[in-house]
Amino acid sequence: MSVATLAFIEKKMEEIGVPYAFGNWKGDLPEDKGYYCLADGYIEPPSPESVKTEATLYLRLYTWKNVLVLERAKELIEKTFSLTAILDDGSAVAIFYDGAQITPTGDNAWIAMKINLNIQEWRAK
Numbered sequence: 001m002s003v004a005t006l007a008f009i010e011k012k013m014e015e016i017g018v019p020y021a022f023g024n025w026k027g028d029l030p031e032d033k034g035y036y037c038l039a040d041g042y043i044e045p046p047s048p049e050s051v052k053t054e055a056t057l058y059l060r061l062y063t064w065k066n067v068l069v070l071e072r073a074k075e076l077i078e079k080t081f082s083l084t085a086i087l088d089d090g091s092a093v094a095i096f097y098d099g100a101q102i103t104p105t106g107d108n109a110w111i112a113m114k115i116n117l118n119i120q121e122w123r124a125k
Helices: 003-016 067-080
Strands: 020-022 035-043 052-063 082-086 092-103 111-122
Touching: 003 020, 003 035, 003 067, 003 092, 003 111, 035 067, 052 067, 067 082, 067 092, 067 111
Parallel strands: 020 035
Antiparallel strands: 035 052, 052 111, 082 092, 092 111
């Protein structure tokens, strides 16, 4: 997955007001939102084409409040990420919501949800 696509996703999350980070959260928790979202990795299978790649980005939502907080955030992400765009570097991207599930955290004070985003990128040769 390209840096341009990761930057595009970060910008979209900021636009819709989802507290988001790639990798790990740094700083204070967003108390006003009651949750935060991490992109905690992706899988990018090898592509026989050099101009098109496909990947699945794993988002993980965490809350210390209740499941409804996560469901509202999931709905916002689902509505936002059904899009195509031309990025600043001239490449094209299509991003689609690809399901969610509540996942265990091992800590009764926290609730988590995993969301998958399917990402397809096209670059000029």
